[in-house]
Amino acid sequence: MxxxxxxxxxxxxxxxxxxxxxxxxxxxxxxxxxxxxxxxxxxxxxxxxxxxxxxxxxxxxxxxxxxxxxxxxxxxxxxxxxxxxxxxxxxxxxxxxxxxxxxxxxxxxxxxxxxxxxxxxxxxxxxxxxxxxxxxxxxxxxxxxxxxxxxxxxxxxxxxxxxxxxxxxxxxxxxxxxxxxxxxxxxxxxxxxxxxxxxxxxxxxxxxxxxxxxxxxxxxxxxxxxxxxxxxxxxxLPRHADSVLSPADLHAVTCWARLDSGVDMVHKAVAEQLKVPFPGSDLLGWVLRWVVLAMGAANMTVWVYKRRDRFAKIWDHAGAMLLFEEVGGKITDVHGKDIDLTAGRTLKTNFGFVAAPQSLHHLVLDALHNELKAQGKHELLR
Known part of the structure; x- marks a missing residue:
């Protein structure tokens, strides 16, 4: 290179x-x-x-x-x-x-x-x-x-x-x-x-x-x-996310088998709403999830923490997120805000993650908001 x-x-x-x-x-x-x-x-x-x-x-x-x-x-x-x-x-x-x-x-x-x-x-x-x-x-x-x-x-x-x-x-x-x-x-x-x-x-x-x-x-x-x-x-790696134009082409990666910090049923419900097979790739480590997104074994993930006072750590995401962005992916938090890596060791200006191909990110984000409201978890959207 x-x-x-x-x-x-x-x-x-x-x-x-x-x-x-x-x-x-x-x-x-x-x-x-x-x-x-x-x-x-x-x-x-x-x-x-x-x-x-x-x-x-x-x-x-x-x-x-x-x-x-x-x-x-x-x-x-x-x-x-x-x-x-x-x-x-x-x-x-x-x-x-x-x-x-x-x-x-x-x-x-x-x-x-x-x-x-x-x-x-x-x-x-x-x-x-x-x-x-x-x-x-x-x-x-x-x-x-x-x-x-x-x-x-x-x-x-x-x-x-x-x-x-x-x-x-x-x-x-x-x-x-x-x-x-x-x-x-x-x-x-x-x-x-x-x-x-x-x-x-x-x-x-x-x-x-x-x-x-x-x-x-x-x-x-x-x-x-x-x-x-x-x-x-x-x-x-090809810019595979650029070619994903339909929800039918979405493939998920998440942490399901060993979930402890995320809102499990919301993640599953978002996939069901979009008709995405779930859990798809299932990995504990966040860095591996970004890797799988970059390699094209997945092209979508959502993550909502159970509590508003739970935030991501910079070392789990910095750099590894760039891999997915370089193949056409878009990454925001649950509110649609860009991820702020200037906040320090804890990403305290963001809450959770939504990652998807550029063209479908808004659909995944809307599906997540709909499910949080449907399940009465309005406090997680504040």
């Missing part, structure tokens, strides 16, 4: 490949017998070398060695290449600082996977170096400044499915002035040739996995995960 972001793209793709390697190594250790995964042993991750599951975050999702190791690695790598840029990531070091055993495992996996020297030393000096690097992602960022460049990371999107050896993603986005300009998403278990329906348990039988990437105005692409950026042939 020829674009003004060629260097950023090369660095981010190479970083995503190493991040995927880290995730696979941690997952392999977790799933070994005795690793507190699905193996035969009865080991405890708190005492098993490189076991990923050690803590529970405030939102009750598991925190893993891979989350911390990948975020530290991405900040160190992209910060080294682009030292003036800012960073936003899901993790902070507060959990690590209270758990020396977890910190040791993060250091160990980085030494193993992320450029250790010949003597096996870690690429990070010590625990404090890890903490400081991770916490570059929690410093206040002015995303709306015109000249501000901010990298946004989700080191493991879909932690619960990751721990089961199912679909997960590593999300890397570059924002300029709060505007998505670059996306790189690594999907270590997703086939680059995946077709609908795509569910969490559908793992690439070849073991390759894939990377999707996009630069604003230059299209979206998919390629196998292994191989250098210059050597591997990428496939440009």
């Amino acid at each position: 020829d674009s003004p972001y060629r260097r950023e793209l090369q660095v981010a793709i190479t970083a995503a490949q190493t991040a995927a390697h880290i995730s696979r190594q941690v997952l392999s250790a977790f799933r070994r017998p005795g690793g507190d995964g699905d193996g035969d042993g009865d080991g405890d991750a708190a005492t098993t070398s490189a076991g990923p599951l050690d803590l529970v975050k405030d939102d009750l999702s598991p925190v893993t060695v891979a989350d911390f190791a990948i975020q530290a690695f991405l900040v160190r790598t992209l910060g080294g290449a682009f030292p003036s840029d800012g960073f936003v990531g899901e993790e902070s070091s507060s959990e690590l600082r209270t758990n020396p055993g977890l910190t040791s495992r993060v250091l160990a996996v980085l030494a193993q996977c992320a450029g250790a020297g010949a003597g096996g030393e870690t690429p990070f000096r010590d625990a404090q170096d890890i903490y400081d690097t991770i916490d570059r992602c929690v410093a206040p960022q002015k995303h709306s400044d015109t000249n501000n460049r901010t990298w946004v990371f989700d080191p493991i999107d879909g932690t619960k499915t990751f721990l089961r050896g199912e679909q997960y993603a590593i999300n890397i986005a570059l924002l300029e002035g709060g505007r998505q300009v670059l996306s790189v998403v690594a999907c270590p278990l997703l086939s680059p040739d995946a077709t609908a329906p795509v569910n969490d348990g559908h793992v690439d039988p070849t073991g390759r996995g894939c990377i999707l990437y996009a630069v604003r105005g230059h299209g979206a692409f998919v390629r196998p995960l292994p191989g250098s950026h210059d050597e591997v042939q990428a496939r440009r």
